[in-house]
Amino acid sequence: MSVDLNTLKTAGPTITALTRPFWDAAAEGRLKIQHCEDCGKAVFYPRPICPHCWGRRLAWKEASGRGRLKSFSEVHKPGHPGWLPAAPYVVGLVELAEGPTMLSFILPGLRPPRVDDALRLAPTDIGGRVLPAFKPVETGTEEKPE
Numbered sequence: 001m002s003v004d005l006n007t008l009k010t011a012g013p014t015i016t017a018l019t020r021p022f023w024d025a026a027a028e029g030r031l032k033i034q035h036c037e038d039c040g041k042a043v044f045y046p047r048p049i050c051p052h053c054w055g056r057r058l059a060w061k062e063a064s065g066r067g068r069l070k071s072f073s074e075v076h077k078p079g080h081p082g083w084l085p086a087a088p089y090v091v092g093l094v095e096l097a098e099g100p101t102m103l104s105f106i107l108p109g110l111r112p113p114r115v116d117d118a119l120r121l122a123p124t125d126i127g128g129r130v131l132p133a134f135k136p137v138e139t140g141t142e143e144k145p146e
């Protein structure tokens with residue numbers, strides 16, 4: 001993948017009142033996810049009701065940006081033609097340190113991705129907007145826990 005991702009002609013997100021805090025944070029290069037004020041668990045994707053306890057008191061909080069690659073796929077034939085110039089590229093299921101899993105674009109590392117790779121949030125300009133992509137934490141550059 002050597003294309004400038006920001007030149008891709010990709011479809012943008014459908015932003016609703018429910019998802020706006022996520023997209024506003026993403027535009028600033030940050031990752032915010034919901035946390036349930038009743039059971040304390042983190043929630044992703046954005047929802048009006050906690051999937052763990054059905055509580056309705058969900059608050060937006062900044063995520064650590066740390067995660068683990070749970071699974072991934074190398075995409076050779078994108079579902080939307082706007083992504084073709086970037087193919088092949090990797091999308092992965094990222095298990096966030098807070099618990100929830102999110103689907104995300106995985107930036108290339110020094111070697112091909114492997115399940116269980118440590119990942120770090122890497123806000124990336126893609127198709128004219130900043131998206132919360134992830135990149136591998138390379139061996140030897142592991143960050144110490146905060």
Ligand SMILES: [Zn+2]
Nearest residue numbers: 036039050053
């Ligand atoms: Zn809850």
